[in-house]
Amino acid sequence: ETGVTQTPRHLVMGMTNKKSLKCEQHLGHNAMYWYKQSAKKPLELMFVYSLEERVENNSVPSRFSPECPNSSHLFLHLHTLQPEDSALYLCASSPRATNSPLHFGNGTRLTVT
Amino acid sequence: QQQVKQSPQSLIVQKGGISIINCAYENTAFDYFPWYQQFPGKGPALLIAIRPDVSEKKEGRFTISFNKSAKQFSLHIMDSQPGDSATYFCAASASGGSYIPTFGRGTSLIVHP
Numbered sequence: 035e036t037g038v039t040q041t042p043r044h045l046v047m048g049m050t051n052k053k054s055l056k057c058e059q060h061l062g063h064n065a066m067y068w069y070k071q072s073a074k075k076p077l078e079l080m081f082v083y084s085l086e087e088r089v090e091n092n093s094v095p096s097r098f099s100p101e102c103p104n105s106s107h108l109f110l111h112l113h114t115l116q117p118e119d120s121a122l123y124l125c126a127s128s129p130r131a132t133n134s135p136l137h138f139g140n141g142t143r144l145t146v147t
Numbered sequence: 148q149q150q151v152k153q154s155p156q157s158l159i160v161q162k163g164g165i166s167i168i169n170c171a172y173e174n175t176a177f178d179y180f181p182w183y184q185q186f187p188g189k190g191p192a193l194l195i196a197i198r199p200d201v202s203e204k205k206e207g208r209f210t211i212s213f214n215k216s217a218k219q220f221s222l223h224i225m226d227s228q229p230g231d232s233a234t235y236f237c238a239a240s241a242s243g244g245s246y247i248p249t250f251g252r253g254t255s256l257i258v259h260p
Contacts, residue, residue: 038190065246076252077191077236089247124190133179133198133242138190 037061040125040139046146055142056089057108057125063137065130066108071122071141078128083108106124115146151239153251160258167253168222170237173218177239181248182211182222185234194235195222227258 037051038059057066065084069077082089083102090100097119099111108125122143126136152171160166162232169178181196196205197211197220204211210223224231236257 045244057212067247077250079247082247084246089161128246130246133240135181135183135193135196136191136248138192140188140190 038127038137038139040123040124040142042142043140044143044145046111046145046147047112047115049117051115052111052113054112055123055125055144057110057139059106059125059127059137060078061127061137063127064105065099065128066102066105067125067126067128067136068108068110069124069138071124073081073121075145112144114124115144120144150250151237151249153237153254155254156252157255158255158257160227161224162229162258162260164227164258166227166231166256166258167221168235168256169219169221170239170251171217171219172239174239174241174249175218176230176243177198177249178241178242179248180211180213180220181238182209183236183238185236185253189238191234224238224256225234227256232256232258238239 039058067082068080078093081100101109122141124141125139128136172174182194183191184194185191195206195209197213199215208225213220226241234253237255
């Protein structure tokens, strides 16, 4: 158990569907992250939420929409995705403003058909 | 974002051998250097980390060597075991700047029995 829980573990969706990925942490961390991990590509930072501040990678398409209702929960809303969006989506958390490691969840394996 | 260059991309080692993965960075403000280990179907997990006030840190069979003047750090896995087969990521972050880490591209390690 990593302390960071992601659901669902696997998701298959069509290009016209709308779905959401959920992440939950009870480690007392105040920064949460979404990463995309594709085969043979580096980890891609998508979004960071910290103390109600959002940092985003400007290259992330608008079909990905994050939501962070509180410091323990993070969502990634998906709509009209493309097949190239198929990847492992990883959530992580950490204490903010300190050099501490990230705690990752085990990811959601997303397949877009 | 400042780069962290990781090599090799893949590594095959015989059981009992030494695995060495190297990382180089550019940003002299980086002062925290973690290594993560990722098994298939799992998220990355912290393996070992070093701060630049020491040149080496050892935890069991895993050692980080750090060369501040060369802006390089490396992971050494002694007596490599098949169970060490995983993807390894180096990362770097700066306490005085953005707390968001910069990751290397990853190294896929296979240890043959």
